[in-house]
Amino acid sequence: MEPQLSREIPGNHEYRALRTAAGLSVMSEEGAALGLPASWCAVCVRDNGELIGMGRVVGDGGLFLWVVDIAVAPARQGQGWGRRIMQALMDEVHARAPKRTMVGLIADGTAHELYEKFGFKLVAPGAHGMLLRL
Template sequence: MTVAAQLSLEVPGSGEYRALRVAAGLSAMSEEGAALGLPASWCSVCVRDQGELIGMGRVVGDGGLFLWVVDIAVTPARQGQGWGRRIMQVLMDEIRARAPARTMVGLIADGSAHQLYEKFGFRLVAPGAQGMLMRV
């Protein structure tokens, strides 16, 4: 009997987090950054198949004024199966249940991912505003 992959509210381990980001085509993160940042997650979701991390997503921020949806990633072999949507649904349920009214929730959508995020109420901000990033 095959056990279906399970989604749970949990913070991934540093090594598996870093490996999944790279496997899913996201940028690599440092071991030091992951060790500091992961425990500070406001909310974190993992999808595991027989213990192996196959998907994840996190919300980071101050918890009251600003939140950012980050690290939405699914291993390539499991993409296209609805896991990204399920991860987002759990994160959005947590945001709606726990964040104060008028909290600003943002994200940066790679490629065509904005089509998924629009289903959860996110809107493109250009040309009225432009997103900016800097890596140190």
């Protein structure tokens, strides 16, 4: 049976484990407990119940949205799951977000190549992404 994509928020432990496995930064248990339930939209890909892919959209729902946590387990990368996760999230964004909502993301490495297929554009040199990690 092929893994299944569903609109759901991942659990705290599996979320943090998949981020680490996929090479994303480590997040705290406390941060995940507060942040995950506040997701505007989330999708999970599961294979026999195991989380192998995920993505979320966070934000205020009207003015600003951010695509975050696009992660696929290393053994499943290169199989199109990142594209399917993004498609599901962007379908929800286009269905629910008001016109002129600003949707942003930060692309690691060459991930911008995937995001460009969904209409995202690099903003440098006109603007520069910035982060403050607490």
